[in-house]
Each structure stands twice: as structure tokens, then as C-alpha cells.
Amino acid sequence: MDPALTKERAVMRAIRRLVVLQPHGLGDMLMTTPMLGGIRRSYPEVKVTVVCSSPAAAALVAGMPLGAEALVFDPSRSPLKNLGTLVLKLRRFRPDAFLVTPWMTPWKGELLARLSGAPLRVGAQSWWPIGGYTHVVPRAQAVHKVEGHLEMARELFPDLKETPLIFPVPPEARAEARRFWRRFGFEGRPVLGVHPGGDHRNPNKIYPLENYLKVIEGFLAAHPEAGCLIFLGPSEEGLQKRIPQSSSRIQVTVRQRLPVTAALLGQVRVLLHSDTGLGHLAAAVKTPVVSIFGPGNPDISEPRGELTRVVTLTPRLPCQPCVYTRRYPKCRYNACLKDLAPDLVLSAIMEMWRLATHTSDLIPEGSKACTCH
Structure with a gap:
């Protein structure tokens, strides 16, 4: 040798x-x-x-x-x-x-x-x-x-x-999430989770808020029994003022500790997000995920889970994906997301909603693992 x-x-x-x-x-x-x-x-x-x-x-x-x-x-x-x-x-x-x-x-x-x-x-x-x-x-x-x-x-x-991609949720975080659930009035109600924000350093990866609101409106109209929980992080508090909360069916949670956020994600039936970390966290607690991709590449960063779905322009634009290229920070119009019709996103959610298994309680901690195949 x-x-x-x-x-x-x-x-x-x-x-x-x-x-x-x-x-x-x-x-x-x-x-x-x-x-x-x-x-x-x-x-x-x-x-x-x-x-x-x-x-x-x-x-x-x-x-x-x-x-x-x-x-x-x-x-x-x-x-x-x-x-x-x-x-x-x-x-x-x-x-x-x-x-x-x-x-x-x-x-x-x-x-x-x-x-x-x-x-x-x-x-x-x-x-x-x-x-x-x-x-x-x-x-x-x-x-x-x-x-x-x-x-x-x-x-x-x-x-x-x-090893499996996991996020163990501590019992105290699960208990806190249940208290939030009761406060939101979501007990016994299936809930759609939505994360309309994202990394403020990568604004081009975020689906327009007005389109998110159209998707939520269409979903709640089709499912009068359901609620919607909107997740916002520390750098996304400004979005809360732009989200109408005229209905008790729409609730917003802001700046929760990571374990509590994971516990809340474990209680929603489906999470909708645009290529953010919350999608991966949801997959790690076995929640079905619908991911909106624009400049990002789902082949390298789609959440790994038992039920995941990617929504993107079809066919893709010639410049997609661009997130790891010099074109990305120079993009001004962001057509890959702005031209993605809310109806297409809503259709993906409806399909995932039918596939998802509803549970009104958290999955036991021992089973909260999503294996990366």
C-alpha cells in the first residue's frame, strides 16, 4: 500500500x-x-x-x-x-x-x-x-x-x-402548542399552515404576499370547516400588518421558540411555504408540505418527507434556477414567482389536503422522524 x-x-x-x-x-x-x-x-x-x-x-x-x-x-x-x-x-x-x-x-x-x-x-x-x-x-x-x-x-x-432527518419536540413545547391551539379556537378543526415570509437576505425567493392571501381566501372558501395558521419569524413581523384578520379562522403566530414552532407545525394538516427552512422543519415532524420554488432548485433543496409537493412555473423559464448564479441578485422582476398563478398553488394544496392524514393532536415524539431516502 x-x-x-x-x-x-x-x-x-x-x-x-x-x-x-x-x-x-x-x-x-x-x-x-x-x-x-x-x-x-x-x-x-x-x-x-x-x-x-x-x-x-x-x-x-x-x-x-x-x-x-x-x-x-x-x-x-x-x-x-x-x-x-x-x-x-x-x-x-x-x-x-x-x-x-x-x-x-x-x-x-x-x-x-x-x-x-x-x-x-x-x-x-x-x-x-x-x-x-x-x-x-x-x-x-x-x-x-x-x-x-x-x-x-x-x-x-x-x-x-x-441518519433520519428528525426534530424531537420536547413535551413542554407540545404542551405550549396545545395551549396556543385552544387560544386560536382550532380544537377539532383541520388547519392549513402558511409561511408567507422568508430570509430577508433572499427576498427574490419569496412568493408575493398578495398571492398568498388569494390562495388562503380560495382555500377557506372551499373548506368552510378549516382554519389557517400563518407563521411569521423575527424578521417578518412587518407582514402582520398586511394580513387581514377579519375572520377568526385566520390566526397569526409570531416569533415563537423553535421547539414550539415545530410543535405547531406538527398540528397543521399541510404547510405551504416558498423555499424556506420552515418547510424542512415541517417535514422533520412528518407534516405534508407544499413548496413554492422560483429561483431555487428543488432538485437540491426540496424538503424530504413522506408527502411533499413542489409548485413552480411549467415550463420553467430559461433562467431558472438561478439562486447560485450571478444572475440571482440582479433579477428585478422575479417573473418565476410573480407569474406563478395562485390558482396553480391552490390546486396543489387541494391535492395535498386530500392525501394528508388529519390528526388533531401532535404525533408522539418517538415517531417524529422523516427519513431522508
């Missing part, structure tokens, strides 16, 4: 401290959990630190049985100061390996990997490599992010097996 290969395998077996860079949103973090869970199961001796960009993503890591810790690093706020602080923390951690998730901005991830001091550094192939990686994985555009993360990790852990 090649002596260099033998030495490399010995170094890999000695990995005890791993850093995973995942600076994207809640959905991307959820799609990383099958990899993190696999490391936890197959390599329990490895201590994992996940670098993420939001408190919600950090709460997700802390609330799941992954055996990992989270560091929050938001590159949009005082980037040089925050970067220096992060590098100091990473060097004190003294990682044996550093893994950069495939959809990170190439040169930033490569630079941070190099500055961390880790002897093993894994990342995706970039157009302008700066010598930061010891292991370079070809950038596969058509691979779902769950598989992409696993492929990266197998450079360090060849025997890695994926």
Missing part, C-alpha cells in the same frame, strides 16, 4: 475534533443533520462544533441529539471583527479536521478552513482555489444537499451512514 495513503488513513482515524461550517439558514442546517447524526452514531468519539450564521440554526443544533455544539458567526455584521473572533475561538478548539459545506461561498470557506489551523480541510472545488483544502470534492450541481453533505463527510469518515 502507498505509504502516503497509509499515513493519511492513520491521521483520519485520529480525528477527535471536527468543525463543520454551515453559515446558511435553518433549512440548510436541517439538511446537514443526517450527516451530523451519522457522525454521532458511527464516530461517537468525535467532538463536533458547527459554525452557523443565525441563533435559530444554533438553537436547532442545541435542540437535536447530534452531540454537537454551535458557534454563531454572521459575516454580514462587522465581518472583519467577527472573523477575527471566530478564528481565535477555532484555534483554541484546535480542530483535527474542518469541513466546509458545498454551498458556501468558495473562497470564504477555504480561507476560514486554512486559518482554523486544522490539518485536514475538506471543501468543494472552486473556480479560484487558494490552497486552503487538503481534500477537494467535485462540485455536483444536481445532487440534493443531504447527499452533498454526506459525500463531503465521507472524505473524512468513509464508513459514514446517514
Whole structure:
């Protein structure tokens, strides 16, 4: 056997401290959990630190049985100061390996990997490599992010097996969700969940609110027995003023803790969203999901669940998908979403509503798992 290969395998077996860079949103973090869970199961001796960009993503890591810790690093706020602080923390951690998730901005991830001091550094192939990686994985555009993360990790852990995508809901969160349910007047009533917001840094991925309202109006007219629960996050409170609440059948929940949000998602019959992290969280508690995709690519980021459906323009525009291209931030009209008729979205919800199994209570915690096939 090649002596260099033998030495490399010995170094890999000695990995005890791993850093995973995942600076994207809640959905991307959820799609990383099958990899993190696999490391936890197959390599329990490895201590994992996940670098993420939001408190919600950090709460997700802390609330799941992954055996990992989270560091929050938001590159949009005082980037040089925050970067220096992060590098100091990473060097004190003294990682044996550093893994950069495939959809990170190439040169930033490569630079941070190099500055961390880790002897093993894994990342995706970039157009302008700066010598930061010891292991370079070809950038596969058509691979779902769950598989992409696993492929990266197998450079360090060849025997890695994926684990189900899960979000365990604590009993106290389920109890709080039931109290909300009674307050909303939803007991005994099937409910459609809607998340009309999204990441404020990616406004081009959000379906127009006026179209969401048309879909909700059409749905409630067709289902007089049903209610609608609208989910809004910390950066979406401004939308609440634009949502008419003249009917008790429409309720809005704002800024709930992540476990409570997951518990509420477990009680709706179907969730409608536009390519956001809440769709992945709903799938992780076995709630059927209808996802609206415009500039995003469902082939790589559609929620993984037993009942999921993607709604997009058919046929696609020549520029779709564009979210990981230079065209994306320059788009002004956003035709891929603005031209998507509410009737088409409503039809998808009606179909999913018929397929979904209604339950007025939460699924028991032990069964709240959505396997990523």
C-alpha cells in the first residue's frame, strides 16, 4: 500500500475534533443533520462544533441529539471583527479536521478552513482555489444537499451512514402548542399552515404576499370547516400588518421558540411555504408540505418527507434556477414567482389536503422522524 495513503488513513482515524461550517439558514442546517447524526452514531468519539450564521440554526443544533455544539458567526455584521473572533475561538478548539459545506461561498470557506489551523480541510472545488483544502470534492450541481453533505463527510469518515432527518419536540413545547391551539379556537378543526415570509437576505425567493392571501381566501372558501395558521419569524413581523384578520379562522403566530414552532407545525394538516427552512422543519415532524420554488432548485433543496409537493412555473423559464448564479441578485422582476398563478398553488394544496392524514393532536415524539431516502 502507498505509504502516503497509509499515513493519511492513520491521521483520519485520529480525528477527535471536527468543525463543520454551515453559515446558511435553518433549512440548510436541517439538511446537514443526517450527516451530523451519522457522525454521532458511527464516530461517537468525535467532538463536533458547527459554525452557523443565525441563533435559530444554533438553537436547532442545541435542540437535536447530534452531540454537537454551535458557534454563531454572521459575516454580514462587522465581518472583519467577527472573523477575527471566530478564528481565535477555532484555534483554541484546535480542530483535527474542518469541513466546509458545498454551498458556501468558495473562497470564504477555504480561507476560514486554512486559518482554523486544522490539518485536514475538506471543501468543494472552486473556480479560484487558494490552497486552503487538503481534500477537494467535485462540485455536483444536481445532487440534493443531504447527499452533498454526506459525500463531503465521507472524505473524512468513509464508513459514514446517514441518519433520519428528525426534530424531537420536547413535551413542554407540545404542551405550549396545545395551549396556543385552544387560544386560536382550532380544537377539532383541520388547519392549513402558511409561511408567507422568508430570509430577508433572499427576498427574490419569496412568493408575493398578495398571492398568498388569494390562495388562503380560495382555500377557506372551499373548506368552510378549516382554519389557517400563518407563521411569521423575527424578521417578518412587518407582514402582520398586511394580513387581514377579519375572520377568526385566520390566526397569526409570531416569533415563537423553535421547539414550539415545530410543535405547531406538527398540528397543521399541510404547510405551504416558498423555499424556506420552515418547510424542512415541517417535514422533520412528518407534516405534508407544499413548496413554492422560483429561483431555487428543488432538485437540491426540496424538503424530504413522506408527502411533499413542489409548485413552480411549467415550463420553467430559461433562467431558472438561478439562486447560485450571478444572475440571482440582479433579477428585478422575479417573473418565476410573480407569474406563478395562485390558482396553480391552490390546486396543489387541494391535492395535498386530500392525501394528508388529519390528526388533531401532535404525533408522539418517538415517531417524529422523516427519513431522508
